């Protein structure tokens with residue numbers, strides 16, 4: 001496996017629409033190394049989701065180049081190199097939690113026994129052991145989102161792409177899930193690319209923060225964030241944390257993000 005998980009060079013993407021073209025990404029240069037936790041932050045419309053979708057081969061760049069694990073996003077998708085977590089949990093209501101988490105494995109043809117083992121392991125990773133037989137509607141929003149993270153991890157990809165997974169949750173639940181996600185990242189050594197609108201969330205979780213600006217979507221600045229991997233929520237009170245949060249806020253302002 002190459003050490004560089006994602007390498008984007010001069011990547012641009014223009015959507016064609018009935019009322020004209022929208023340049024969603026322009027001149028994106030970004031390299032993400034194995035084991036990093038990289039957040040993409042910026043205002044609505046700056047291209048965060050589009051960039052994640054290009055990595056996942058759900059959109060194709062108009063120009064420039066990108067590799068995922070050293071191959072094209074299309075080949076990486078065929079090799080099931082990543083798990084994708086959406087903003088809404090998107091669990092099938094008629095399937096149990098085990099049925100939802102094991103669905104990718106079912107599609108990939110894993111045996112019943114192997115599925116049961118992997119589902120149990122991944123539910124334990126997101127602290128949902130014992131919930132196999134419940135249905136999604138029997139779980140809180142935060143628990144459903146944890147189940148969708150377990151589903152993304154079910155086939156053990158090294159790369160996790162997360163599009164504002166906790167955006168719809170209240171702050172207390174979000175704090176808890178941020179801590180759990182960080183522990184999971186530390187334990188599994190996955191590479192995470194995480195989209196958020198929240199400055200504290202980005203600073204708490206990331207090893208680097210990519211500040212994006214809109215019209216067209218560009219990278220304004222990349223801010224390193226080198227707290228220990230096993231950080232806890234109390235670091236949010238430290239001057240170092242506040243200094244990085246201020247830098248991100250300043251970067252967003254310079255990108256004319258809130259005009």
Ligand SMILES: Nc1ncnc2c1ncn2[C@@H]1O[C@H](COP(=O)(O)OP(=O)(O)OP(=O)(O)O)[C@@H](O)[C@H]1O
Pocket residue numbers: 015016017022023024042043044045046047048049050051217
């Ligand atoms: N399928 C599409 N067709 C046309 N334009 C699109 C399409 N998807 C996104 N766009 C436009 O591309 C730009 C970037 O959108 P994108 O969803 O990537 O931004 P974002 O930063 O993720 O926003 P948000 O934070 O609101 O999710 C926006 O101007 C959006 O309206």
